[in-house]
Amino acid sequence: MAKKNPISFHINVDDFLPATESEKEALVVMRPSVGFFKDAMKRLVKNKVAMVSLAFIIIIMFFSFVVPSFYPYRYDQQIRGSEYLAPMQYSQKELDRIAAGEKVFPHILGTDNLGRDYAVRVMVGSRISLLVGLIASAIILLIGSVYGAVAGYFGGWVDLIMMRIVDIIYTIPDILLIVLISFSIEEPLEKLAQMPGFHWIQVIGPNLISIFLVFALLYWVGMARIVRGQILSLKQSEYVTAAKALGASNARIIRKHLLTNCIGTLIVTTTLQIPSSIFTESFLSFLGLGVAVPLPSLGSLASAAINGLNTYPYLLLAPAILISLIILSFNLFGDGLRDAFDPKMKS
Amino acid sequence: MLKYIIKRIVLAVLTIFLVATITFFLMNLVPGGPFVAEKSISAQAQQALFEKYGLDKPLIVQYKNYMLNLLKGDFGLSLKQRGRTVSEIIMSKFPVSAKLGGLSVLTALIIGIPLGSIAALNRGKWIDSVIIVIATCGIAVPSFVLCTVGMYTFGVYLGWLPTFGLNTPVHYILPIFSLSFYPTAYIARLMRSSMLDVIGQDYMRTARAKGLSQFITLFKHALRNAIMPVVTYVGPLLAYTLTGSFIVEKIFVIPGLGKEFISSISNRDYTMIMGTTIFLAALIIIMNMLVDIVYKIIDPRIKLK
Numbered sequence: 001m002a003k004k005n006p007i008s009f010h011i012n013v014d015d016f017l018p019a020t021e022s023e024k025e026a027l028v029v030m031r032p033s034v035g036f037f038k039d040a041m042k043r044l045v046k047n048k049v050a051m052v053s054l055a056f057i058i059i060i061m062f063f064s065f066v067v068p069s070f071y072p073y074r075y076d077q078q079i080r081g082s083e084y085l086a087p088m089q090y091s092q093k094e095l096d097r098i099a100a101g102e103k104v105f106p107h108i109l110g111t112d113n114l115g116r117d118y119a120v121r122v123m124v125g126s127r128i129s130l131l132v133g134l135i136a137s138a139i140i141l142l143i144g145s146v147y148g149a150v151a152g153y154f155g156g157w158v159d160l161i162m163m164r165i166v167d168i169i170y171t172i173p174d175i176l177l178i179v180l181i182s183f184s185i186e187e188p189l190e191k192l193a194q195m196p197g198f199h200w201i202q203v204i205g206p207n208l209i210s211i212f213l214v215f216a217l218l219y220w221v222g223m224a225r226i227v228r229g230q231i232l233s234l235k236q237s238e239y240v241t242a243a244k245a246l247g248a249s250n251a252r253i254i255r256k257h258l259l260t261n262c263i264g265t266l267i268v269t270t271t272l273q274i275p276s277s278i279f280t281e282s283f284l285s286f287l288g289l290g291v292a293v294p295l296p297s298l299g300s301l302a303s304a305a306i307n308g309l310n311t312y313p314y315l316l317l318a319p320a321i322l323i324s325l326i327i328l329s330f331n332l333f334g335d336g337l338r339d340a341f342d343p344k345m346k347s
Numbered sequence: 348m349l350k351y352i353i354k355r356i357v358l359a360v361l362t363i364f365l366v367a368t369i370t371f372f373l374m375n376l377v378p379g380g381p382f383v384a385e386k387s388i389s390a391q392a393q394q395a396l397f398e399k400y401g402l403d404k405p406l407i408v409q410y411k412n413y414m415l416n417l418l419k420g421d422f423g424l425s426l427k428q429r430g431r432t433v434s435e436i437i438m439s440k441f442p443v444s445a446k447l448g449g450l451s452v453l454t455a456l457i458i459g460i461p462l463g464s465i466a467a468l469n470r471g472k473w474i475d476s477v478i479i480v481i482a483t484c485g486i487a488v489p490s491f492v493l494c495t496v497g498m499y500t501f502g503v504y505l506g507w508l509p510t511f512g513l514n515t516p517v518h519y520i521l522p523i524f525s526l527s528f529y530p531t532a533y534i535a536r537l538m539r540s541s542m543l544d545v546i547g548q549d550y551m552r553t554a555r556a557k558g559l560s561q562f563i564t565l566f567k568h569a570l571r572n573a574i575m576p577v578v579t580y581v582g583p584l585l586a587y588t589l590t591g592s593f594i595v596e597k598i599f600v601i602p603g604l605g606k607e608f609i610s611s612i613s614n615r616d617y618t619m620i621m622g623t624t625i626f627l628a629a630l631i632i633i634m635n636m637l638v639d640i641v642y643k644i645i646d647p648r649i650k651l652k
Contacts, residue, residue: 164358171362173631175590176624177369183612183620184373279489286491286594287609299491306495306598313499320492328487 040264043340050336053329060326064127072105073117075124076294084312085111109318113308122318125296126326129278132208132297133330136215136277141270143216144223149254151224152231163228166221174218178280181217182210182289205291211281219277223269230262237261264341272334275327282323298323352640359636366628367417367621371410374617413621422622427614433622437604441626443513444596444603448588451523455530455584460577462531463538464570470543478535485532490591494525494598511600522595529591530584534577542573578642582635589627 034042044050068075081093087110094104109118151162189206192198201209234240235258243253259266285291285299298319305316404412416423422433466478498521502510509518545551546569554564593605600606604623611619 167358168362168365171359171632171635172366173586173590173628175593176628177366179608179612180370180373180620180624275487282489283491283594286489287597299489302491302495309495309499310503313503316495316499320496324484324488324492327489328484331487332483 036264040340044336047336047339050333050340053333053336056325056329057333060126060322060329061130064123064130068120068123068127071117071120071123073107073120075116075121075296077116079111079115079117081115083111083113083115084308087314110312110314112304112315118315118318121296121301122298122322125298125301125319126322128208128291128295128297129281129299129323129326132211132281133274133278136212136219136281137270137273139212139216140220140223140273140277141266144220144269145227145259145266147220148224148227149231149259152228153235153250153254153258155232155235159228163225166224169218169221172218174214175280175283177218178211178214178284179287179289181214182207182284185210185213205295207284207289208291211284215277215280219273223273226265226269227259227262230265231258234258234261268334268338268341271330271337275330275334278323278327278330298326348643351643355636355640359632362632363625363629366632367414367625368410370621370624371413374621375406375409417625422625423618425616425619427611427616427619433618436607436619437622437626440602440604440607443601444589444592444605447513447519447522447526447595447601447603448585448592450519451526451588452530452581452584454523454527455534456577456581458527459531459534460538460574463535464542464573466535466539467542467546467573468565478539482532482535482539485528486536488528490525490529491594491598493528494521494595497521497525498598513599513601522599522601526588526591526595530580530587534580534584537576537580538573541576542569545569545573548572575642575646578638578645582638585634585638586631589631 073079079091081091085091085107087108088106089110090098090104090106098104107117107119109122112118112121147162147166151159151166186206189201189209193201193206231254240253240257243257248256281297282299282302285297286303288300288303291297291300301319302316302323305312305319309316413423420434422437425431425433425436428436462478462482466475466482469475498510501508501521508521509515510521512518513522551564551568554568559568589605592601592603593609595601596603596606597609604627607619608623608627611623
């Protein structure tokens, strides 16, 4: 072929030949494209440590939410004469009943000082710990993501002021304030609980409410910072400009476009928040500022066990091991989620 | 740089002021005065007590008075420990907590940094795996679990270590172990990942290629750069040991500030609660600020604005 003049309008005829069979084949989609979630899930399923942790979390959840409802003992049921039984031990009364042909469910972990079955108390205790972790994380997710998104999206002086507030809250020592708040709102809440319609406060316990309150007041700042960082880069995207051009409101853009696009970060940060909330709750329960009696939590069980440490060490072991395992498995599962959602962030 | 320091100081002062204000008003939310529980106290005597402590004035005047005294460093009188000022009590209890906390921070740094470095330098070998497992478990175990389990095994079961008080150096072993375990594990993790990052850098290869010894490359080039993230953690670490000592002091019956804080809450000793909260909060906030400023100064890569 003659040398082509670069500015001529001569057309290369070869470009307009019908496509051959092999060329057509190359365009056939071999399999459906893998979406963001599917891709992450695939990576997650391959991560053995994360899957074992998840399985453990599910088992714990089953034992703490489902099993107590049909367990033969209740967590506040005091059995006279069977105080301080060792694991699998029966009291004299129960031995008599067994001799009489009755079936008595064994105290798998023994009983405590008031003759309450310890296994069911530990189960209910881990239910409280899990609930605190989950609810507190949900509160943090809600406040932190909205706050961070608003600050990041509007930018300018709005961002400046909002982030200064975050800086200040970040430096307030949290434990001190939790102790203080739970102490000072205890009585007002108890008064409120006497009024009609507020009886639920008594059920949850004022201390637990103050823990949630503090999480809502203080702990969201970490989440807000992370979300803001994400939004700052995401808001430069073309789809945001497009949505704006189409007349979408700011609220809609934040909700439908920006927050949905940092879903990976949100999931990971929330999951890693759960163990730290459980940690804090057990710390407070241990100091006697957690859930109200007779409701047990893993921290208060451990705290109660200290008094009889010399004679009944097994009372300490179950809640101590369980709380460590719960925190460990949430940590490991959160790490696995982070690796799955953001392989670049792998540390 | 000056601008940054000023900004941080303003922020710190603002935060301390905020904490003091929140504490003051939270305290007054509690119905019932500090003298309600006291036996055989006539209305007249109570009135006199109220006047003595200035509790009869309107809240906002009390607030103003308290804040003005606070500026002079005066925390007021303790309501329960008669005749002693809050500052006196804090000053007598704080050295105990500070010694315990300081030793724990030191222990965490001395053990955590080498542990993380060893793991990074032996990446993928068994010693790395062992350290990772220890560190991962370490950040999952709450301090009260460590305290109680340690107390039972070494104090009660084996009988090697004393279980309460702080009379001899041996007494320090268990409290410091429980208090420094979590930060040690955290620092080891932090150090491992930053060390891995540093030894992959080009300047490390250059240093080796120049013929520098392993020792010099490791200590002069790698360690000094890798230690930076650990420096930023020292602030939160101090806060952790100060508040973590509440539990350790409770379990091991150590007469420190943490125990004083908790008991002042159950005694409803208002001025003590105010005093300890503000003191501890200010301590944590100022330490955090200093660490951040030091970090900016010692890391030449951070642009000084």
